[in-house]
Amino acid sequence: METVNEMVGASPAICAVFDLVRKMATTEMPVLITGETGTGKELTAQALHERSLRKHGPFVPINCGAIPETLLESELFGHERGAFTGAVQQKKGKLEAAAGGTLFLDEVGDLLPTLQVKLLRFLQEGTFERVGGQETLHVDARVLAATNVDLKTAIDKNLFREDLYYRLGVLRIHLPPLRDRGEDTLLMAMVFLKQAAMTYRKSIQGYTAQAVDVLRTYSWPGNVRELSNRIRRAVIMAEGMEITPQDLDLASEDLQTMDSLDSLRAAHRRIETELLVKAISLHRGNLTRVAKDLEVSRSTLYRKLRAFGLKKFVPAATPHSLGSRTKSKKPATLSAQESRHGESPESAPVGAPLEPIHQLS
Ligand SMILES: Nc1ncnc2c1ncn2[C@@H]1O[C@H](COP(=O)(O)OP(=O)(O)OP(=O)(O)O)[C@@H](O)[C@H]1O
Numbered sequence: 435m436e437t438v439n440e441m442v443g444a445s446p447a448i449c450a451v452f453d454l455v456r457k458m459a460t461t462e463m464p465v466l467i468t469g470e471t472g473t474g475k476e477l478t479a480q481a482l483h484e485r486s487l488r489k490h491g492p493f494v495p496i497n498c499g500a501i502p503e504t505l506l507e508s509e510l511f512g513h514e515r516g517a518f519t520g521a522v523q524q525k526k527g528k529l530e531a532a533a534g535g536t537l538f539l540d541e542v543g544d545l546l547p548t549l550q551v552k553l554l555r556f557l558q559e560g561t562f563e564r565v566g567g568q569e570t571l572h573v574d575a576r577v578l579a580a581t582n583v584d585l586k587t588a589i590d591k592n593l594f595r596e597d598l599y600y601r602l603g604v605l606r607i608h609l610p611p612l613r614d615r616g617e618d619t620l621l622m623a624m625v626f627l628k629q630a631a632m633t634y635r636k637s638i639q640g641y642t643a644q645a646v647d648v649l650r651t652y653s654w655p656g657n658v659r660e661l662s663n664r665i666r667r668a669v670i671m672a673e674g675m676e677i678t679p680q681d682l683d684l685a686s687e688d689l690q691t692m693d694s695l696d697s698l699r700a701a702h703r704r705i706e707t708e709l710l711v712k713a714i715s716l717h718r719g720n721l722t723r724v725a726k727d728l729e730v731s732r733s734t735l736y737r738k739l740r741a742f743g744l745k746k747f748v749p750a751a752t753p754h755s756l757g758s759r760t761k762s763k764k765p766a767t768l769s770a771q772e773s774r775h776g777e778s779p780e781s782a783p784v785g786a787p788l789e790p791i792h793q794l795s
């Protein structure tokens with residue numbers, strides 16, 4: 435089972451992104467999503483759409499960098515019959531296909547200047563013409579855009595219009611690289627392992643301690659996409675019950691150099707964090723079971739989760755919820771369900787699933 439629409443994360447950096455998604459989703463304004471390759475820009479655009487009032491309308495992505503320049507205008511705005519050689523019939527573009535929903539312009543920095551003008555007009559007036567068309571058309575579509583190039587530099591080089599940049603980028607979300615998301619790498623590694631083990635029907639339980647070290651120290655230049663692909667591959671390759679560094683097969687030059695001598699305190703913290711993340715994943719967020727498994731009291735567990743920046747896992751106790759025990763389903767995710775229920779971690783019962791933790795309410 436592939437969960438494409440769920441964003442996993444618990445680090446402060448990604449929680450800040452979740453907050454922005456929550457706040458920006460319901461506006462009608464464009465949002466400019468930036469970040470390195472594989473950081474989740476498209477996933478974020480989908481999350482914005484699914485939490486918007488347009489969620490029942492279409493989400494239409496178009497990659498401005500992957501379509502030949504000559505075709506892009508017609509792909510985006512459509513064309514009339516006879517507009518150019520081969521235009522044997524009228525065709526609606528992606529913009530019209532997004533009516534009532536969201537148009538996602540991926541790699542928006544690759545738009546040619548003429549198309550930038552046309553897009554700017556659409557953003558300002560909501561109007562455009564198909565290629566070869568005279569009729570002015572109106573479409574009700576929200577525009578989200580993403581780029582992994584620095585548009586400011588593109589503006590300086592006169593490759594991108596400044597006025598379009600300010601139109602698109604009033605609201606911005608920057609996705610941090612995976613290497614800046616701390617223990618999220620391990621958390622996602624658990625989630626992806628579970629998904630891949632299910633897909634490939636392998637009974638792999640987890641990672642060896644060395645594999646955990648490798649996951650932690652690798653710099654992940656391809657970010658979440660690379661992590662997910664590596665783990666899928668490792669699951670296919672693995673012969674034992676645990677994934678080894680060999681299964682992960684990561685280039686050693688991209689392993690960040692670690693201090694050869696961890697301080698005792700840092701090592702302690704690292705091991706504890708690792709155990710906590712593992713246990714939380716294993717028990718699907720049921721903190722009562724996690725505490726039992728790790729042989730600590732619940733209050734010690736909460737204290738440690740807070741101390742290690744994993745406090746988003748901690749659902750605060752409310753008087754009526756103390757007796758309540760919900761069966762958990764998934765680890766911490768930004769799921770569509772969360773936005774529907776609008777639950778907050780503060781109102782979740784003790785021992786509740788992690789699911790409502792990174793919700794979009
Ligand atoms: N927070 C996350 N939780 C779970 N999966 C994620 C997360 N972020 C990204 N992914 C997964 O990583 C992969 C890459 O994400 P996505 O395509 O959204 O990245 P991108 O920034 O658009 O990449 P590119 O710049 O290469 O187009 C996808 O399979 C996506 O489902």
Ligand SMILES: [Mg+2]
Pocket residue numbers: 475476540
């Ligand atoms: Mg993308």
